[in-house]
Amino acid sequence: MAAQGDCGQQLSGGDAPAASDCLYILRSAVGSQVCNPVCTCDVSGGGGVTASDSLLCLKVAVGQQLVLSCPCAVTTTTTSTTTTTEPPCGNGSLDQGEECDDGNRDDCDDCSHDCKIECGNDVVECDEECDDGNLEPGDGCDLCVHGCLAPFMFCSSSAQCCTGICDGAIMECSSCAPPGHSCSELACCVGDCIGGECFFNPE
């Protein structure tokens, strides 16, 4: 909505300039009035206040659909709404292309500055002991902390295995005792437990 002081409206406060406003512009063009600010009388935007500005004003005042374009920040009808767009990453909600959004742009808090999950990206960073590119446990790296090895994972010592032992014959963690090993704590993988030791198919 236009108001007094808007483009062309030195006097009136209506939606469009009134004839009295246009007369004011004409007087200003001939120097008998002073527009304040001057730009509000230059309704054509042509630079300077002229008789043609008052004519354009008059056309609008009588209802012609013409656009007044005063070269000042104030305009007749446009109200500009300023929308502040927050940066999508760091706004706390998951937007397109984001793996996470923890509401900040900091690294090393599980969600990186560019909204990527830090653990599981196959890059050892921050305070990660390891990063094997996944979040699966049992493969030696469990949520970026050194972890134990699940059965059938390649191993070099039994201490690495989550359960059971490292089967030295195949170098895999085994949750059962292979032949030749003690069956006091683990059941035999194959064969029978005879005298505390696993024997494969003794028959």
Ligand SMILES: [Ca+2]
């Ligand atoms: Ca976001």
Ligand SMILES: [Ca+2]
């Ligand atoms: Ca973060």
Ligand SMILES: [Ca+2]
């Ligand atoms: Ca990582």
Ligand SMILES: [Ca+2]
């Ligand atoms: Ca893993």
